Structures are given as C-alpha cells and as structure tokens.
Amino acid sequence: MKSNESTDDTAIDDVIRSRARRLGLAGLLAAAMTATAAHAAAPPTAPPAEVAQLLNQMAGRWSARGIGVTVQGKAAKSDSDVTCEKTTGGWALRCRVEVNTGGHRQELLQILGWDRSSGEFHLFSVSDAGDSHDHHGSLDGKTLNLEYRGTRDGKAFVEQLAFAIKGPKELLWKDTCTLGGEVVFSGEGIYHK
Secondary structure: OHHHHHHHHHHHHHHHHHHHHHHHHHHHHHHHHHHHHHHHHOOOOOOOHHHHHHHHHHOEEEEEEEEEEEEOOEEEEEEEEEEEEEEHHHOEEEEEEEEEEOOEEEEEEEEEEEEOOOOEEEEEEEEOOOOEEEEEEEEEOOEEEEEEEEEEOOEEEEEEEEEEEEEOOEEEEEEEEEEOOEEEEEEEEEEEO
16 A cells, blocks of 8 residues: 555655645746836837937828839839828838839838937838848938849848938938949938828
C-alpha cells in the first residue's frame, strides 16, 4: 500500500507544482498587463509645435487640376485629388491620393509622420501598381523636403519631393524621379483646399 500512497502523493505534488507554475505565469502576465495598461493610460505627448502646425495645415481635402508633368520625356497634364486625415494622436496623416494623367488612373495610400527620436519626417507610400517605399526628410521653414533612394532594374532610383505651404488653402507640390541619373518623371503643381 505504501507504493500506491507514494504514487498518489507524487501525482498530487505534480498537480500542485503545475498549478503553482500556471499561477506564477498568470501572475507574471497580470503584472505585465497592469504595467502595459499603466503605460498606455499615460497621456501621450504632443508633437512639437512646428510639426503639429504642418500636419494640421496638410490635413483636409486637396485638389489640383492641369498639373504639368513629364513622364519618360513626354509632357502631360495631370489631375489629382487628395484626402488627408490626422491620426495617431496628431503625430501622423493618412492620405488617400488619386491621380489621373492622360487617362491613366493611379491610386496611392500615404502615411506622413514625424519620428521624435531622429527628428525626421517619413512619408510611406504604397501605389496600386505595387510600388511601396519610405521617403524621409525635414521641414525647412514652410517647406517639407523628402527623399527616397533605392534601385529599380539594377539602377539607382532617387525621388525628391517637396511640399511648400503657400497659404492656409494652398500647397505647392514638386516631384522629381531619376533612374540611373536620368530624369524619368517630374511634376510641379498647386493644390487647393
């Protein structure tokens, strides 16, 4: 009988240890969740004034008609509609962009945000053609200058973008793309709210 009692005692000890481990894990998870909730409950800090001002200015509905663009050396006209909304506590904009150039329609999703640790702006862009990349840059007065560097078809690809605030309802857009040092796209136009 002692062997059965010993087996029963071992089984009970195993159950108690297993429950203690689970409770220990549950206690650890509860402590982590409490710490996360306490951190999340802290009010977020606001972006610096000049960042907030730029994002506030760029939020809203914008349109541009008859923008002059050059694509692969050929001149064309382009129309564009953009809707940007503030998101993530005022630290970013989420923009939906529609462009029509000579009957060719393009749709983009762009997220513009400011990175506190680097002090840089980032514009992440995704197009309906499967092109996605991250531009980065800085604010110089009322002009946001952004750049992307990568490769396409084994050649260096560089895009330089600028958004200049011209007034409360006016924004100048400039974009130049080079592939292997040659300009493959350029455009400039005024957007209005």
